[in-house]
Amino acid sequence: MQELLVVKIGGNIIDDEKQLNSFLSDFAAITTPKILVHGGGKLATQLSEQLGIKTNMVNGRRITDMETLRVVTMTYAGWINKSIVAKLQSLQCNAIGLSGADAQLIPAVKRPVIDIDYGFVGDISEDTVNTSFASMLLNNNITPVIAPISYSNNGELLNVNADTVASVIAIALSKTFKTTLLFGFEKAGVLKDVNDNNSVIHEINTQNAEALKADGSISAGMLPKIDNAFNALIKGVNQVYIAHASFIKPIAENKKGYGTRITC
Amino acid sequence: MQELLVVKIGGNIIDDEKQLNSFLSDFAAITTPKILVHGGGKLATQLSEQLGIKTNMVNGRRITDMETLRVVTMTYAGWINKSIVAKLQSLQCNAIGLSGADAQLIPAVKRPVIDIDYGFVGDISEDTVNTSFASMLLNNNITPVIAPISYSNNGELLNVNADTVASVIAIALSKTFKTTLLFGFEKAGVLKDVNDNNSVIHEINTQNAEALKADGSISAGMLPKIDNAFNALIKGVNQVYIAHASFIKPIAENKKGYGTRITC
Numbered sequence: 001m002q003e004l005l006v007v008k009i010g011g012n013i014i015d016d017e018k019q020l021n022s023f024l025s026d027f028a029a030i031t032t033p034k035i036l037v038h039g040g041g042k043l044a045t046q047l048s049e050q051l052g053i054k055t056n057m058v059n060g061r062r063i064t065d066m067e068t069l070r071v072v073t074m075t076y077a078g079w080i081n082k083s084i085v086a087k088l089q090s091l092q093c094n095a096i097g098l099s100g101a102d103a104q105l106i107p108a109v110k111r112p113v114i115d116i117d118y119g120f121v122g123d124i125s126e127d128t129v130n131t132s133f134a135s136m137l138l139n140n141n142i143t144p145v146i147a148p149i150s151y152s153n154n155g156e157l158l159n160v161n162a163d164t165v166a167s168v169i170a171i172a173l174s175k176t177f178k179t180t181l182l183f184g185f186e187k188a189g190v191l192k193d194v195n196d197n198n199s200v201i202h203e204i205n206t207q208n209a210e211a212l213k214a215d216g217s218i219s220a221g222m223l224p225k226i227d228n229a230f231n232a233l234i235k236g237v238n239q240v241y242i243a244h245a246s247f248i249k250p251i252a253e254n255k256k257g258y259g260t261r262i263t264c
Numbered sequence: 265m266q267e268l269l270v271v272k273i274g275g276n277i278i279d280d281e282k283q284l285n286s287f288l289s290d291f292a293a294i295t296t297p298k299i300l301v302h303g304g305g306k307l308a309t310q311l312s313e314q315l316g317i318k319t320n321m322v323n324g325r326r327i328t329d330m331e332t333l334r335v336v337t338m339t340y341a342g343w344i345n346k347s348i349v350a351k352l353q354s355l356q357c358n359a360i361g362l363s364g365a366d367a368q369l370i371p372a373v374k375r376p377v378i379d380i381d382y383g384f385v386g387d388i389s390e391d392t393v394n395t396s397f398a399s400m401l402l403n404n405n406i407t408p409v410i411a412p413i414s415y416s417n418n419g420e421l422l423n424v425n426a427d428t429v430a431s432v433i434a435i436a437l438s439k440t441f442k443t444t445l446l447f448g449f450e451k452a453g454v455l456k457d458v459n460d461n462n463s464v465i466h467e468i469n470t471q472n473a474e475a476l477k478a479d480g481s482i483s484a485g486m487l488p489k490i491d492n493a494f495n496a497l498i499k500g501v502n503q504v505y506i507a508h509a510s511f512i513k514p515i516a517e518n519k520k521g522y523g524t525r526i527t528c
Contacts, residue, residue, distance in 0.1 A: 051314055070343055077361075078342020079334055082413060082421055086365045090419030096367040097341075101350045103360040103406050136404070142367050142397075149346060155354030157346055 004138065004177030005034040005252055008166035012186040013245045014041035014080060019186070023245045024084065028091035030252050033138040033177065035169060036095075037146045038084060039162040044075040064119040064159045072159050073099075077147040084145050095143045100124065100150030101157065103133045106165060108150035108158045122150045122158030124165065126235065129172035138177075167228040167237075174236035180252070181237050182259075183225055184245030189260035190226075192217050205263045206230065229262035268402065268441030269298040269516055272430035276450040277509045278305035278344060287448070287509045288348065292355035294516050297402040297441065299433060300359075301410045302348060303426040308339040328383040328423040336423050337363075341411040348409050359407045364388065364414030364424060367397045370432065372414035372422045386414045386422030388429065390499065393436035402441075431492040431501075438500035444516070445501050446523075447489055448509030453524035454490075456481050469527045470494065493526035 007027065013019050027036060048055065048071050056063040064072070081097040088095035100106030100122075106129055108122025137144055146169070148162035163183065170181040190212075192199035201217060204226065212218045218226055222242075229240040241251050243259020250258045271291065277283050291300060312319050312335050320327035328336065345361040352359035364370030364386075370393055372386025401408055410433070412426035427447065434445040454476075456463035465481060468490060476482045482490055486506075493504040505515050507523020514522045 073346050074338035074342035076342075077346050078338035078340075082337050082341050082363050082365055085363070086415040086421045087419045089365060089368060089415055090417060094368055095365075097363065097365070099346050099349070099361065101346055101353060101359075101361070103401075104353060104358055133404075133406075136400070137367075140397075140400070151350040151353055153354060155351045157350045 001176075001178040003032045004173055004179045005030055005032055005182065005248075006037065006166055006170040006173070006179060007034065007182045007184055007245075007248060008037040008162055009039070009245050010162075010183075010185045011039050011041035013184065014038060015043075016186075019245065021087070023184070023248065024087050025091060026246065026248045028088055028093035030248065032252065035134070035138075035144045035146065036084070037148070037162055037166040037169070038076070038080060039148060040072060040076045041080065043080065044072050047071050047075055058116050061116070061118070063117070064121050066120065069120040069157060069159060073149050073157055077149045081145060081147040088143065088145065093143055094141060095145045096137060097145045097147070099147050099157075100160060100165065104130045105133060105146070106130070106150050106160070106168065108152060108160055110152045110156065110158055120156060120158050122152065122160045124150060124160055124168050126168045126171035129169055131172050131176065134169065134173060135176055163225055163228050167232045170237045171232055171235040174238065179237045180239040180241070181229070181232050182248060182251055183229070183240075183242045184248060185242070187244060189243050190218065190222060194219065201260050202257065203261050203263060226262065230264065233262065233264045265440070265442040267296045268437055268443045269294060269296055269446065270301065270430055270434040270437070270443060271298065271446045271448055271509075271512060272301040272426055273303070273509050274426075274447075274449040275303045275305035277448065278302060279307075280450070283450070283509065285351070287512065288351050289355060290510065290512045292352055292357035294512065296516065299398075299402075299408045299410065300348070301412070301426055301430040301433070302340070302344060303412060304336060304340045304344065307344065308336050311335050311339055322380055322382075327381075328385050330384065333384040333421060333423060337413050337421055341413045345409060345411040352407065352409065357407055358405060359409045360401060361409045361411070363411050363421075364429065365421065368394045369397060369410070370394075370414050370424070370429060372416060372424055374416045374420065374422055384420060384422050386416065386424045388414060388424055388432050390432045390435035393433055395436050395440065398433065398437060399440055427489055427492050431496045434501045435496055435499040438502065443501045444503040444505070445493070445496050446512060446515055447493070447504075447506045448512060449506070451508060453507050454482065454486060458483065465524050466521065467525050467527060490526065494528065497526065497528045
């Protein structure tokens with residue numbers, strides 16, 4: 001089975017031009033088939049503020065109204081996505097920028113209103129990923145760069161979670177590729193002490209996860225990442241890492257000791 | 265040779281939701297391979313105004329500084345492109361939204377500064393279109409929807425002219441497809457009297473073009489379209505029309521009397 005590397009990079013990497021350029025150089029140099037999923041960074045929030053669009057929070061969660069949908073589509077699928085593609089082209093990586101709507105790559109279902117109407121927010125599943133299209137690109141040495149925007153079957157664009165996009169596409173392609181999923185961010189890994197980059201927990205598994213949650217090492221923000229990681233492993237992804245984006249090369253080369261490896 | 269329809273729609277169609285939806289229904293129903301190229305419409309200008317960015321136009325071309333590049337990339341390659349893709353998906357047309365940077369579809373060269381510095385503006389050529397990628401999509405029943413944004417080989421995004429994008433891609437693909445190019449807009453065709461939709465000039469050829477330019481029937485705004493059209497025909501495109509976007513069906517069916525046909 002051929003190897004595939006699926007990398008998600010978060011907002012703090014995207015917002016830091018130097019770190020982003022450095023990451024893209026490393027990413028472009030990976031010779032196995034690869035996919036990049038990016039989040040949004042501060043640009044969407046900045047643009048919303050400039051346009052006087054209010055952030056609507058209900059029970060601590062952001063609501064995507066039509067104005068916000070437009071801003072996130074413009075920033076994620078427009079500027080950030082195409083900027084990354086152009087940079088990768090200059091690094092001899094033949095990238096293609098995609099949303100989940102393009103070529104039916106990742107169809108979504110608008111989140112049903114139960115207690116809260118989240119607006120234009122979508123839920124996605126590995127079962128409906130267009131794996132034949134993704135494989136066609138990868139087999140032609142074309143590297144997908146995916147923005148976390150998808151669509152419903154009645155033609156609406158929907159905001160989706162970038163970690164989930166990475167997880168879902170890694171799972172779907174793990175039937176045809178030996179897949180490594182890397183959640184890349186600005187810290188060395190999951191940290192025992194969030195302020196100490198030397199306190200990396202090198203392995204999180206189903207045995208130690210509960211204790212790490214209980215003692216606070218796995219904080220609120222990290223919880224959905226860990227859950228996504230376990231879910232990916234259970235459903236066929238070969239390896240999952242949470243690590244600094246700059247560790248992409250040693251992780252792709254299966255070197256030990258970089259970031260946090262999640263295992264079952 | 266298989267037929268291919270390349271349609272460009274202009275800003276006035278994009279800005280009118282009813283006309284756009286109607287056009288997209290017609291476009292989705294075309295059963296031959298097809299490509300849609302879209303311009304920008306008022307959204308970029310509106311967004312620039314909201315953000316306090318001045319729009320500088322010289323000779324009908326936008327001067328694209330970095331702020332403007334961000335705005336046009338966000339609106340053209342982001343919101344407009346992905347909105348059209350999502351709508352086409354709901355109409356059972358499997359669309360893929362692309363810029364010229366994606367999969368090296370349409371590489372550009374940054375316009376050299378001679379008298380005017382156009383900023384981040386690119387010039388494109390049929391010689392460098394990635395026809396094998398475009399053909400792969402078309403042969404897999406995937407419909408490209410192309411935003412007029414491209415890239416230079418040093419990783420910059422560049423603003424390109426949408427009419428030229430349509431022309432260049434139609435020429436490049438005319439080696440493998442029998443290609444019809446339709447410049448679709450909000451008028452019935454090239455008009456003798458710009459205010460009278462019944463004054464359509466049904467054919468413009470190299471014989472009558474000069475006289476029509478001299479008597480003002482071909483106005484300033486129409487000149488580059490006509491030049492693009494002649495250029496496309498000379499370089500292998502089978503048919504070129506300038507017509508109301510709603511004439512797409514009869515033109516695709518080779519019915520006579522719709523819009524202006526350009527011939528050599």
